[in-house]
Amino acid sequence: MKIKLDTSGLGQSRWYEFLLRFAFGGVVTALAGLIAKRFGPEIGGLFLAFPAIFPATATLIEKHEKQKKERAGKNGTDRGKAAAGVDAAGAAMGSIGLAAFALVVWLRLPASGMSIVLIGATLAWFVTSVSVWEFRETIRRRARRGRLKASNRPHNAIHPAVHSGRSTNRRSHE
């Protein structure tokens, strides 16, 4: 599947949706700082990978997909949930990249400059996430191709015994 840049989705978003994400992001960042201050960096660090923005983003995705289907005269409720589910699957893959980001910062920051470590860590997040996504896509493509081949194969090619007149069902002989 090709990766595309598509600006058509932006037209669906309202100004308050951007504001909502800004507010969520800001509040979570401030809270992460306050938690670190109160409980120390070991507990505070956990919240650098807190999925706080995810419920808001998923809600917007569901809403947009639902509206799109309803405009086409279809029931968009299930489709909206499925779209949010697909987004969550992507976030799960992205979280593996997030672990790579944390690993680079943990191991490299004490000995190197902050800018270079953050650029390296962000690259590690991106490369890891995209590699996991590409790996999953390859597996899915192969599985789809396999299913397609199996469904196109003539029935007697799958069960040669049927073609030769022998039964493959052992129970029928018993």
Add this chain to the structure above:
Amino acid sequence: MDVKEILLRTMVGGVMVSAFALLGDLLKPKTFAGLFGAAPSVALATIVLTVMKQGKEYVSVEARSMLLGSLAFFLYASVVSRLLMRRKLSLLPVTSLAIGLWLVCALGLWYAVQRVAG
């Protein structure tokens, strides 16, 4: 942490989260765009401000814990994806209640690491 610093963190965090979310909005297919739902936006904003005030060692400790937080995030997103796609449950209760799962998992992992490390 004074009010000025809280406001600064809120502004920087808001900008970073919005930037990555916008990037996710522009990309297709949806599974690829979903990668940006786990972008290190909060971490980038926090690290820059914390290094300036507390130093690199402090942030390195935070990053070690962030590693555990991201494993909890993986579990959170996998469970949410499965519940929405297979069970067709309502979105807001699923995504919000699963935050509890993230919290239990993250703190549980942290506790387990503390026990193992002695």
